[in-house]
Amino acid sequence: MSLIPFRTKRSTGMEPSSLATMSDFRNEMNRLLESFVSRPLMGQSWFESGEPGQWIPAIDLSESGGEIHVRAELPGIDPKDVDVSVSEDRLVISGEKKSSTEKTADGWTHRESHYGSFSRAIPLPEAVDPAKVTARYDKGVLTVVMKKSPTSTSRKVPVLT
Amino acid sequence: MVTPTEPASPTATSTRTEPSPAQPQSSPAAPCLTYQPNVDICDYGTEVLLVTDMPGAKADGMNVSFEDGVLSLFAKVPPRTLPGRQLGHEYGIGDYRRSFRLGEGFDASQISAEYRRGVLTIHVPRLAAVRPRKIEVRPA
Numbered sequence: 362m363s364l365i366p367f368r369t370k371r372s373t374g375m376e377p378s379s380l381a382t383m384s385d386f387r388n389e390m391n392r393l394l395e396s397f398v399s400r401p402l403m404g405q406s407w408f409e410s411g412e413p414g415q416w417i418p419a420i421d422l423s424e425s426g427g428e429i430h431v432r433a434e435l436p437g438i439d440p441k442d443v444d445v446s447v448s449e450d451r452l453v454i455s456g457e458k459k460s461s462t463e464k465t466a467d468g469w470t471h472r473e474s475h476y477g478s479f480s481r482a483i484p485l486p487e488a489v490d491p492a493k494v495t496a497r498y499d500k501g502v503l504t505v506v507m508k509k510s511p512t513s514t515s516r517k518v519p520v521l522t
Numbered sequence: 523m524v525t526p527t528e529p530a531s532p533t534a535t536s537t538r539t540e541p542s543p544a545q546p547q548s549s550p551a552a553p554c555l556t557y558q559p560n561v562d563i564c565d566y567g568t569e570v571l572l573v574t575d576m577p578g579a580k581a582d583g584m585n586v587s588f589e590d591g592v593l594s595l596f597a598k599v600p601p602r603t604l605p606g607r608q609l610g611h612e613y614g615i616g617d618y619r620r621s622f623r624l625g626e627g628f629d630a631s632q633i634s635a636e637y638r639r640g641v642l643t644i645h646v647p648r649l650a651a652v653r654p655r656k657i658e659v660r661p662a
Contacts, residue, residue: 419613425606432604434613436577436640461643462564462573473560474575486609501577501640502602 416475418454422483429485429507436501437461437474445496445505449488452505455480488512555616559595567654569647570628576618577640578602584637586644588630594621595642627652 421432433454435443443456457478462470485507493508562573576584576597583598597618624630628646635644 420610421604421608421612422610423604423606423608425604428606430604430606432602434577434640436575437573438639460562461641462562462571469563469565471561471563474562474573475560498639500579501575 416458416477416479418479418481420454420481420483424486427509429487429489429509431483431505431507433481433503433505434501435498435503438498438501440498443496443498443503445494445503447489447491447494447505447507449491449510450485452483452485452507453480454483454503454505555614556619557614557616558620559597559618561620561622567648569645572622572644572646574618574620574642574644575640576637576642578615579618579637579640579642581637584635584642586633586635586642588624588633592621592623593633593644593646595619595644597642 418433418435420434421430423430431452431454435456435458438456438458442459443454446453446455455478458476460474460476488510489507490510494505496503496505498504560575562571564571564573572593574595576599578599579597580600583600585594585596587594595618599615599617601615603615624646627649629649632647633644635642637643
């Protein structure tokens with residue numbers, strides 16, 4: 362039995378290092394494509410990411426009646442390590458994903474998942490009532506439901522001369 | 523040695539947790555999209571741990587099997603479309619599938635798995651005969 366992982370000549374040719382590189386390259390291209398595709402939304406990228414180098418959880422956003430729904434994939438995270446804060450027009454999801462495995466002195470680790478802190482600020486399409494927000498974490502998925510603010514109705518603004 | 527078995531098509535390697543377009547793979551049981559989840563593999567000597575991100579999956583819809591030296595993972599993911607008008611969509615919904623070729627020296631009969639917080643953790647213990655051990659040197 363070989364103790365050297367993924368280095369045999371019988372390998373498919375895609376070793377972990379190249380897999381990780383290809384994965385990073387693909388994800389980066391997808392991210393660029395995503396930002397390009399999402400640009401029509403209010404003339405800018407709809408979602409804002411955190412600091413460079415941070416991993417960015419994938420998010421879905423929808424609007425239904427008097428509610429706004431946001432769903433984020435956050436697998437392997439203790440709900441106590443997730444912080445959800447809401448202002449009238451912005452939802453911020455931040456936290457930290459801690460690794461459950463540690464590299465051993467004589468073992469090896471092949472890592473594809475993302476760990477560390479993350480932060481996502483999501484501009485909301487309408488103002489919400491910060492007091493009427495629920496967040497639920499189940500099976501690695503965070504779902505946030507926000508009630509729209511009744512005072513968020515648009516009004517005509519006079520143009521002064 | 524635990525080696526991920528790659529799909530035949532090099533393009534069918536999309537991850538689940540990144541905003542990537544879905545890459546369908548053949549799935550006779552489910553005609554929906556199938557994703558290849560991210561996995562961490564860690565060797566602890568007595569066992570190898572596979573930690574796989576599978577957010578949204580249900581434990582009772584998972585199938586972990588071992589056959590012909592290949593450990594296969596499959597997780598059924600129920601649909602979860604957000605209600606109303608979609609304003610942003612970064613990840614697709616589909617089942618998870620991935621397989622790994624195990625080398626010799628593992629005790630397949632003792633493989634165990636647990637699912638918690640969207641993460642499937644699989645313990646693959648080594649046979650006692652091949653586990654690393656320290657040999658005591660006694661003075662003669």
